[in-house]
Amino acid sequence: MKDSEVKASTAVPHYFAEYEKKYDFHVYRPVKTNLVCNRGDRFRIETDRGLFSARGIINATGSWEAPYIPHYPGSGLFKGIQLHTKDYQSANNFIGKHVVIVGGGISAIQLLDEISMVTTTTWVTRTEPNFREGPWLEETGRAAVQKVEDRVRQGLPPGSIVSVTGIPVTPAIEQMKARGVLQRQPMFSEITLTGIKWEDGHETPADVILWCTGFRSGLDHLAPLMLRGENDGILMGGRLATQVVKDPRVHLVGYGPSASTVGANRAGRAAVNELIAHLGLR
Numbered sequence: 001m002k003d004s005e006v007k008a009s010t011a012v013p014h015y016f017a018e019y020e021k022k023y024d025f026h027v028y029r030p031v032k033t034n035l036v037c038n039r040g041d042r043f044r045i046e047t048d049r050g051l052f053s054a055r056g057i058i059n060a061t062g063s064w065e066a067p068y069i070p071h072y073p074g075s076g077l078f079k080g081i082q083l084h085t086k087d088y089q090s091a092n093n094f095i096g097k098h099v100v101i102v103g104g105g106i107s108a109i110q111l112l113d114e115i116s117m118v119t120t121t122t123w124v125t126r127t128e129p130n131f132r133e134g135p136w137l138e139e140t141g142r143a144a145v146q147k148v149e150d151r152v153r154q155g156l157p158p159g160s161i162v163s164v165t166g167i168p169v170t171p172a173i174e175q176m177k178a179r180g181v182l183q184r185q186p187m188f189s190e191i192t193l194t195g196i197k198w199e200d201g202h203e204t205p206a207d208v209i210l211w212c213t214g215f216r217s218g219l220d221h222l223a224p225l226m227l228r229g230e231n232d233g234i235l236m237g238g239r240l241a242t243q244v245v246k247d248p249r250v251h252l253v254g255y256g257p258s259a260s261t262v263g264a265n266r267a268g269r270a271a272v273n274e275l276i277a278h279l280g281l282r
Contacts, residue, residue, distance in 0.1 A: 037224045043249070055249065056275045059222065060268070062254035063215035070213060074191035081208045086215075091115045094208055098122070100196055103212030104129045104184075106167060111212060113172055116181045122204055124185045124196070131173070132166030140165060145257045152256035155235035155245075158217075217255050225250065242271040248278050 020027055028049070035046040036057065045052040067084040075082070080097075085107050091114040101112045104125035112123050144165040148158050167173070176182050188196040188204075195206040219227075227234050227244050234252070235245040241257055244250040251271035252258075258267035276282045 033221045035224055036222050038247070055279055056251075057249065058251045058253060058268070058271050058275060059219070059255075060253040061218035061221075063217050063259065066216045066218040066220075067211075068213050068216045069211045072188070072191050074193075074197075077193050078191050078209065079193050080195075080206055083208070083210060085111065085210070085212045088210065091118050094119050097207035098205060099208040099210055100124060100204070100206045101210045101212060102187075103214070104167075105212060105214065107214075108212035109167065109173065109176070109182075111210065112181060113176050115210075116176070116179070121181065122185060122196075122206070123181070123183065124187055126187045129184060130166040131169050133169050148259075149241045149257040152233065152236040152241050155229045155233045156231060157233040158256040158259070217252075217259075219252070219255070222250070238270065238274050240267045240270040242267050243274055243278075249275070251275055 019025075032048045033045060034048065037044045037046070039053075041055065043054045043057055045054060045057075067086045069082075069084055085103075088111060091111075094115055095118050098120045099115050100122045101108055101115065102124050104127060108123070108125075109129075112121060115121055152158055173182070186198070189199045190197050191209070192203060195204050196209070197203045225247060227246055227250065229235060234255070236252070236256060237243045237245045237248075238251070242251045242253055242255075244252060251274065253267050253271050
């Protein structure tokens with residue numbers, strides 16, 4: 001690795017450590033929040049470090065600790081290895097094994113590229129991947145974020161950014177096409193003892209199933225507040241769609257359009273200002 005290249009796992013903690021130091025923030029850690037309950041004009045926050053009480057909440061748990069793996073019949077019977085993108089370490093761990101890669105996002109394609117260099121693979125997705133030709137424009141990114149914002153302002157689940165932007169065709173993807181790696185298969189219907197099976201009855205043996213199926217927002221601790229609607233989405237409002245309409249004392253930073261470092265910075269500032277105003281502290 002070049003001196004100018006630093007892993008995100010190193011750079012991000014360093015950035016936030018310097019941020020805390022510069023602004024003299026006193027962060028209480030490590031604390032695991034188990035439940036947040038409504039107690040009239042205040043919230044009761046139950047943690048592994050005791051109880052807290054608050055008039056308002058800015059929840060910034062994001063999604064990285066909530067990997068999503070869909071359930072398929074037979075998943076508990078599979079004798080091979082099942083793991084999520086979050087658990088992936090190296091393609092070399094799969095040498096000599098047949099790997100089924102599930103997912104149509106950028107992470108799935110990147111891992112498919114790496115793993116297919118050292119062993120055999122099968123790639124499956126629910127829908128046809130949307131490959132996008134042409135350069136990435138700033139307007140494209142803004143339009144994608146706006147679509148996600150529109151969804152949460154209607155109370156719909158956010159959906160992924162790539163579902164509205166498409167996947168840019170890079171030189172790496174062109175090389176994958178040339179190698180014959182991007183032979184997408186439709187989603188299987190069940191998992192067997194030794195592999196996967198489709199509705200028409202044909203099977204593919206597998207040693208590993210790698211679920212590149214994304215993450216869900218880490219909001220389980222807020223379940224007692226019953227913020228979700230019938231379609232499992234949360235109706236959001238506020239200037240940057242961080243404020244929960246059902247309870248304006250709650251802001252979600254890292255949900256919907258604010259689910260990125262840049263978006264979270266802007267959204268965090270807006271959430272603080274709106275919450276202070278709502279509580280009459282300004």
